[in-house]
Amino acid sequence: MSYFANILVFICIYGILAISLNLTIGFAGIFNLTHAAFFGIGAYTSALLTLTGVPFWLSFICAFLIAAIFGFLISLPATRLKGIYLAIVTFGFAEIIIAVMKNWQGLTRGPLGLPGIPKASLFGFKFASTWEFFVLAAVVLIITYVIISKIVNSPFGRTMRAIRDDEIAAKALGKNVMKYKSYAMLIGAGFAGIAGSLFAHYITFIDPSSFTLTELILMLSMIVVGGIASVPGALLGAAILVILPEPLRFLYLPSSIVAAIRQMLFSGILIAMLLFKPNGILGERRLLLKKNAKSSWFIKKLWRG
Amino acid sequence: MLKVVGLSKSFGGVKAVQNCKFEIERGSIVGLIGPNGAGKTTVFNLITGFLKPDRGNIIYRRKNITNMPPHKIAQLGIGRTFQIIRLFPQLTVLENMLLAIPSNDSLFTSALQFRVVAKEQKENIEKAMELLKFVGLDIKVNALAQNLSYGQQKLLEIARVLALDADLLLLDEPASGVNLTLLKKIAGLIKNMRKSGKTILLIEHNMDFVMKICDKVIAMDHGKEIAYGTPKQIQKNKLVLDAYLGG
Numbered sequence: 032m033s034y035f036a037n038i039l040v041f042i043c044i045y046g047i048l049a050i051s052l053n054l055t056i057g058f059a060g061i062f063n064l065t066h067a068a069f070f071g072i073g074a075y076t077s078a079l080l081t082l083t084g085v086p087f088w089l090s091f092i093c094a095f096l097i098a099a100i101f102g103f104l105i106s107l108p109a110t111r112l113k114g115i116y117l118a119i120v121t122f123g124f125a126e127i128i129i130a131v132m133k134n135w136q137g138l139t140r141g142p143l144g145l146p147g148i149p150k151a152s153l154f155g156f157k158f159a160s161t162w163e164f165f166v167l168a169a170v171v172l173i174i175t176y177v178i179i180s181k182i183v184n185s186p187f188g189r190t191m192r193a194i195r196d197d198e199i200a201a202k203a204l205g206k207n208v209m210k211y212k213s214y215a216m217l218i219g220a221g222f223a224g225i226a227g228s229l230f231a232h233y234i235t236f237i238d239p240s241s242f243t244l245t246e247l248i249l250m251l252s253m254i255v256v257g258g259i260a261s262v263p264g265a266l267l268g269a270a271i272l273v274i275l276p277e278p279l280r281f282l283y284l285p286s287s288i289v290a291a292i293r294q295m296l297f298s299g300i301l302i303a304m305l306l307f308k309p310n311g312i313l314g315e316r317r318l319l320l321k322k323n324a325k326s327s328w329f330i331k332k333l334w335r336g
Numbered sequence: 337m338l339k340v341v342g343l344s345k346s347f348g349g350v351k352a353v354q355n356c357k358f359e360i361e362r363g364s365i366v367g368l369i370g371p372n373g374a375g376k377t378t379v380f381n382l383i384t385g386f387l388k389p390d391r392g393n394i395i396y397r398r399k400n401i402t403n404m405p406p407h408k409i410a411q412l413g414i415g416r417t418f419q420i421i422r423l424f425p426q427l428t429v430l431e432n433m434l435l436a437i438p439s440n441d442s443l444f445t446s447a448l449q450f451r452v453v454a455k456e457q458k459e460n461i462e463k464a465m466e467l468l469k470f471v472g473l474d475i476k477v478n479a480l481a482q483n484l485s486y487g488q489q490k491l492l493e494i495a496r497v498l499a500l501d502a503d504l505l506l507l508d509e510p511a512s513g514v515n516l517t518l519l520k521k522i523a524g525l526i527k528n529m530r531k532s533g534k535t536i537l538l539i540e541h542n543m544d545f546v547m548k549i550c551d552k553v554i555a556m557d558h559g560k561e562i563a564y565g566t567p568k569q570i571q572k573n574k575l576v577l578d579a580y581l582g583g
């Protein structure tokens with residue numbers, strides 16, 4: 032049943048994306064809208080390198096490094112801004128990255144995309160079937176899950192959460208706020224990069240349309256549904272949003288209508304969650320505001336920074 | 337210990353601090369008083385690096401700290417509290433304390449959770465608990481800071497700045513808005529801080545409180561320093577009386 036394996040592979044890829052996005056937004060409080068673009072940078076880096084003959088494992092590592100470097104660079108101006116201003120700047124960066132993918136045709140072939148990306152292989156073993164690829168994706172997901180859980184539960188993670196809560200107080204306690212924020216962006220972007228690498232070597236074809244606003248909204252919905260500032264929550268959110276639109280496949284509607292219904296479904300869930308369970312299903316209990324608070328921490332963070 | 341020379345800061349047309357100069361001796365408790373808007377909090381923000389002075393210098397232990405970023409100044413041993421309480425609301429009382437205790441929270445050592453980090457963590461928790469007991473918050477260790485009462489939040493902010501292990505503490509209205517019992521308790525805590533070797537500069541509007549615990553008092557009005565002396569001298573100073581009566 033490669034149909035189920037396919038769903039599981041996507042849960043793994045989106046799980047990695049949602050967990051790493053939650054690191055920057057949920058734990059570090061950086062309203063980062065560049066995540067889908069980091070995903071794309073990872074995908075293009077890995078695809079282009081393997082197409083020139085670099086082995087998969089090395090391309091995979093480069094996907095992490097290149098995306099992480101972009102994450103770090105974007106963090107430099109971004110960590111000086113807050114709230115809606117930061118959201119606008121990071122979104123602007125994402126748009127620039129997508130524009131480069133579309134227009135640097137000599138490198139990326141623009142909107143035509145890159146076909147014929149080799150399937151992932153390690154030490155001569157080719158992850159050719161969907162189930163085989165699922166094993167690889169699951170291993171990467173588990174590693175991501177463990178590393179990011181360790182980070183958020185460490186003293187480093189505690190400082191990150193403190194900065195999210197009150198930057199000025201953190202500075203008064205001697206914390207170099209910029210440094211922590213840059214690390215959070217760097218790590219978050221790096222993991223989005225490896226998700227991109229997996230994606231490229233699974234689908235074997237990529238084009239810029241896979242890394243746009245729609246993708247970003249999907250990732251954001253995952254952490255809102257699953258739980259802000261929760262690692263298991265992000266994974267749960269990814270699983271729910273990957274599985275939920277599946278029944279649409281069996282309605283045999285024209286694909287343009289299915290796409291529209293999908294969008295409506297995601298938006299509907301997002302609005303419902305923000306209204307009724309603003310910190311998500313597994314959102315850190317501690318993040319729940321006092322009983323009488325009207326809007327969620329997440330919304331406040333977005334607007335006020 | 338701390339020396340401020342010719343410090344000035346304006347916000348647009350508002351001269352918040354004008355040519356301020358004073359010196360604070362090691363081991364003393366100095367009060368900074370003045371009517372609302374006199375520029376007291378601005379002086380704190382200048383000393384701790386949250387604002388850059390237009391002119392003047394700040395010397396701490398013979399080191400010029402003017403224009404240093406706030407976290408560096410804190411690392412040099414100047415701790416502060418805020419007029420409007422600034423805790424980490426979504427973190428627990430214990431976590432708030434642990435953040436102040438100097439420790440290794442760099443990404444690689446702490447994320448890999450080496451034994452050293454675990455051991456350091458255990459020692460820090462003990463230290464935090466001790467300080468929480470000292471202010472009477474040990475029963476609230478695992479409560480979220482945002483769920484504490486106003487008075488408890490004030491105490492936690494004081495305990496937290498103590499955990500920083502700074503030598504000079506700047507307390508911005510540590511006893512504002514608390515009842516008489518807590519006021520006395522906070523006065524006791526501050527006296528105890530001095531006993532343990534700290535130097536304290538505090539802003540306070542409650543004159544009884546200032547008179548009781550301060551060795552020296554600096555009075556400000558309209559951004560200018562108008563008087564300096566013992567509490568008794570300040571109490572009788574004509575300029576100070578005029579400033580408070582709106583003369």
Ligand SMILES: Nc1ncnc2c1ncn2[C@@H]1O[C@H](COP(=O)(O)OP(=O)(O)OP(=O)(O)O)[C@@H](O)[C@H]1O
Nearest residue numbers: 347350352370371372373374375376377378379419
């Ligand atoms: N960031 C700022 N931007 C503009 N004006 C400011 C700023 N901070 C302070 N001021 C102004 O500077 C003056 C001094 O303010 P400051 O907060 O230092 O007073 P204060 O002595 O602490 O008063 P209070 O006793 O009411 O706390 C006021 O007129 C205030 O409006």
Ligand SMILES: [Mg+2]
Nearest residue numbers: 376377378419
């Ligand atoms: Mg003030």
